[in-house]
Amino acid sequence: MKITTPEFKANSVTALENETLQKALLHVEKGFIGKRQEAADGLPEFEALRDKAKEIKDHTLRHIDLYLEAYEEKVIESGGHVHWAQTANDARNIVLDICRKAGAKTVTKGKSMISEEIAINDHLEKNGIEPIETDLGEYIIQLRDEAPSHIIAPAVHVLKEQVEADFRAEHTHLDEARNLEEPESLLDEARQVLRQKFIDSDVGITGANFLIAETGTSIIVTNEGNGDLTQILPRVHIVLASIEKVTPTLEDVSQILRVLARSATGQDMSVYTTFSTGPKREDDPDGPEEYHVVLLDNGRTNMIGTEFQDMLRCIRCGACMNHCPVYHAVGGHAYGWVYPGPMGSVLTPQFIGVDQAGHLPNASTFCGRCEAVCPMKIPLPKMMRHWREQEFEKHLSPPSHRRNLKLWAWFAKRP
Numbered sequence: 001m002k003i004t005t006p007e008f009k010a011n012s013v014t015a016l017e018n019e020t021l022q023k024a025l026l027h028v029e030k031g032f033i034g035k036r037q038e039a040a041d042g043l044p045e046f047e048a049l050r051d052k053a054k055e056i057k058d059h060t061l062r063h064i065d066l067y068l069e070a071y072e073e074k075v076i077e078s079g080g081h082v083h084w085a086q087t088a089n090d091a092r093n094i095v096l097d098i099c100r101k102a103g104a105k106t107v108t109k110g111k112s113m114i115s116e117e118i119a120i121n122d123h124l125e126k127n128g129i130e131p132i133e134t135d136l137g138e139y140i141i142q143l144r145d146e147a148p149s150h151i152i153a154p155a156v157h158v159l160k161e162q163v164e165a166d167f168r169a170e171h172t173h174l175d176e177a178r179n180l181e182e183p184e185s186l187l188d189e190a191r192q193v194l195r196q197k198f199i200d201s202d203v204g205i206t207g208a209n210f211l212i213a214e215t216g217t218s219i220i221v222t223n224e225g226n227g228d229l230t231q232i233l234p235r236v237h238i239v240l241a242s243i244e245k246v247t248p249t250l251e252d253v254s255q256i257l258r259v260l261a262r263s264a265t266g267q268d269m270s271v272y273t274t275f276s277t278g279p280k281r282e283d284d285p286d287g288p289e290e291y292h293v294v295l296l297d298n299g300r301t302n303m304i305g306t307e308f309q310d311m312l313r314c315i316r317c318g319a320c321m322n323h324c325p326v327y328h329a330v331g332g333h334a335y336g337w338v339y340p341g342p343m344g345s346v347l348t349p350q351f352i353g354v355d356q357a358g359h360l361p362n363a364s365t366f367c368g369r370c371e372a373v374c375p376m377k378i379p380l381p382k383m384m385r386h387w388r389e390q391e392f393e394k395h396l397s398p399p400s401h402r403r404n405l406k407l408w409a410w411f412a413k414r415p
Contacts, residue, residue, distance in 0.1 A: 001119050001147050005336030005348060008359035015330040024157045025331050028150070032322035035266025036373065043262065053256045054377045057313040060248060061304060067213040067246045068295070074216025078278025080291035088118040091296050095120055095205070095238060098292055099129055102236045104202035110220060110227040111135035112207030113151055113316060114240045114296055116338045117351070120205070131205075132197045134226035136190055143170050149332030149340065152264050152318040157331050160186070194226070204230035204288070208241035209260070209315065211293070214249040216277055218293065221260060223271045231276055237288035239276070242296045244312040256315060259375035264317040299351050307386045311346050313376040320370035320380060326363050335360060342370035342380040349387050358396050361387035 004011060015021055040046045060067055072082045085091035091114075099107060107124060109115060109131055121131045121142075133142040137155035141148060143166045148154030155163075164180045167189055180186055206227055208218040218239045220227045231237050247253050261267040280287030303309050321327040321341025332340035337357075339347045345360040361384035370380045 001116065001122070001338065003337050003352060003356065005352065005357045005360065008334060008336055008363065011334035011336060012330045012363075015334045020159060020162070021157055021331055024159050025328055028153075028156060028322060029328055031153075031156075032266065032318075036263060036319060036322065037266075039262035039266040039268065042268075043258070046259065046262070049255060049259050050375050050377055053259050053315075053375060054313060056247065056252045056255060057376060060246060060252075061244070061309060061312055064243065064246065064304070067248055068243060070213040071211055071216060071246050074213065075278065075291075075293055076216075078216050078291070080216065080278040080293060083292060083294045085294055085296045085298070088296070088298050091118045091240070091294050091298070092120055092123040094294050095240070096123060096127055096129075098236065098238055098290075099124065099203050100127075102202050102290070104129055104236070106130045106132060106197065106201045107203045107205055108132050108134050108198055108201040108230045108234065109138070109204070110206035110222070110230045111138050111154065112205065112240050113148075113338060114207055114242055115205065116148060117242075117298065118240070118296065120240070132194070132201065134194055134198070134230055135222075135224060136187065136226075139190055139194065140166065143167075147333065147338070150318060150321065151316050151339065151343075157333065198226075198229045198233050201230075201234045203236040203238060204232075204234040205238045205240060206230055208239050208245050208293075210253050210256070211239075211241055211246045212248075212250055212253060213246055217250075218276050219253060220274050220276075221257070221270045221272070222274070223265070223267075225272065228272060228274055231274065231288065232286045235288060236290040236292065237276065237279075239291075239293045240296070241293065242298070243300055244314075256375075260315055260317055263319040263373065263375040303350060308346065308350060308383055310378050311343075311350075311383060313378055314343055314347075315376060316343075317375060319373045319375065320378075323369040323373050325365055325367065325369075342384070343378075346380060346383045346387070349390075354387055354390050354394070355396055358387070358391040361385075361391070 075082050083094045085094055107129055124131045133139045137153060140155040140158060140163055149157040160183060163186055167180060171193060206220050209221045210219040261270045279289055279291040300312060303312055320343050324341050327341040335344045337348050345364060348360055349357040364384050366381050368381055
């Protein structure tokens, strides 16, 4: 994925002038904000659950080395394999090696932001392996050769009419006279096309919402059956996950799950919450013969013990961008890399450098809506201020900005 984060201002101008995008972005406000509020209001203990979820993640981060070791031990006990990846390149090469050993020609994929972070699709394609996105939104943007514009609704920037045109251009083996005017017909066609892909794939790759140290289990939370088919039909299942996804116990996960779907889509629970522990056993009717977990660091251990550690509590619900006026105006692609919105304004400088991503923490109204709705109570505005401070200290901000900040500081110290 090409990084265009340094061109955030130009990207934003382009986004603001794109009438189709502006029409599509209206669905973010209409489709997420009210539903999240209704779901939260319908659960009297919602705020108490947020406090508990924050407590669980804070405890885990304080002892993350111990929980990761416990998780690895349980995965091995269940017959699986754990691979440690310090960098994105390490993770790419580990996945490629597993695919080559399996003789893979095609790989089906569930939705995974880590796969975007390490650009695994490009790496597989360059080495003669075809990756096939099976989440409907991801499948749509793969056809369009685009990156996700939202972490839970990757094709939220695409209108229905555009999807119909893309399907007609790609699925030329189907009847030209077929009716694709209704969303259901588009869904049925994607299901029809992808069915054989699931059957033919040699390796399935998923992400993980949680990794359970107690049992060595990976969990994916989805609203489509594609994640399950990606895990159980191929001979090899690869889980791509970052190290902060580890959680101590199943009981802990049950607490966090109660705020995840409500914060993300306004559902009490997602349609599928799938638990996977190792390869299939002798009496299992289906499942993979091999089970691999690739644990990615990619700069996350550098966040522990710093002013950015709280960001590692993030459970990728998307609530911050759903409520962000800047995201509503420019969409996800303007941010120029994997993670858009307020969460991206904190994570992207960490992963690619504040010299490349300094525009992002400055692209905020500091209205505080992101922190107010975050199920993990992450102080996103505070961390964006920390990035602004670093940008200032490194003389990366324009001279005019530094003069204005110095003038403001002078007056602030002289009430």
